[in-house]
Amino acid sequence: MSQQYVLRYFNIQGLCEALRLLLTASGTNWTEETPEWPREKSDQPLGHLPVLVESSKGGKDDVVLSETLVIERYIARKYGLLPTDILAAARQEQLRDQLHDVWSTHMEFMHSTGERSTELVTKFEQDATRLVSVHVAALRRNGNNGHYFGEALSYVDIAAYAFFKFFSDAGPKSLKAKVGLLNYTRIPEVSKLMATVEASSSLAPYFTAEKENGARLATRFK
Ligand SMILES: N[C@@H](CCC(=O)N[C@@H](CS)C(=O)NCC(=O)O)C(=O)O
Known part of the structure; x- marks a missing residue:
């Protein structure tokens, strides 16, 4: 069975657009959730977003990762989007x-x-x-x-x-x-x-969703 991922982030492009594309290209099952902020800040391992949760049986051994570039590379390596060399x-x-x-x-x-x-x-x-x-x-x-x-x-x-x-x-x-x-x-x-x-073709779901829902805001600081 393929892994299940939850990406926690705000509803903006921000730091996460590359990661959303990588998760889509990986062909894995993933969804997004938007924590209530700042109420849920203290629930995040490093106090900020994005956070990626990789679920496993029963949730006991869930992997929880922070830091955008670390998460990107974890996914890219795992799904063959970065060379092994x-x-x-x-x-x-x-x-x-x-x-x-x-x-x-x-x-x-x-x-x-x-x-x-x-x-x-x-x-x-x-x-x-x-x-x-x-x-x-x-x-x-x-x-x-x-x-x-x-x-x-x-x-x-x-x-x-x-x-x-x-x-x-x-x-x-x-x-x-x-x-x-x-x-x-x-x-x-x-x-x-x-x-x-x-x-x-591996990114078609991303672009189809964008066409249907519109692109996310580039920034929330307008
Ligand atoms: N070095 C971190 C920076 C993360 C970061 O600054 N996240 C911002 C959103 S883009 C955040 O969580 N801001 C809310 C806060 O810190 O309370 C990374 O690259 O993931």
């Missing part, structure tokens, strides 16, 4: 972590004021520019076939899809013109990746 996996993880850093700068900017805010605009511009050149080079090295590595959907394809999608519909408090640096419609290699991910 540790160097090949590290090459995917470094690209994924670069995406996470730029996303985190954007989130910090949204809560910042004054001098720190100005610093973060410069940092975002520099880091996003470097990110685009690194990711375009990686996609080209793989023959611009819509995947970062090989011929099949893998972890970094999914993480990059979620990242570029986020920046294509981030809210009005975002970095405005700077976010345009990440507008994938202006980057042919990334546009190809986006179309390839959207055409993946």
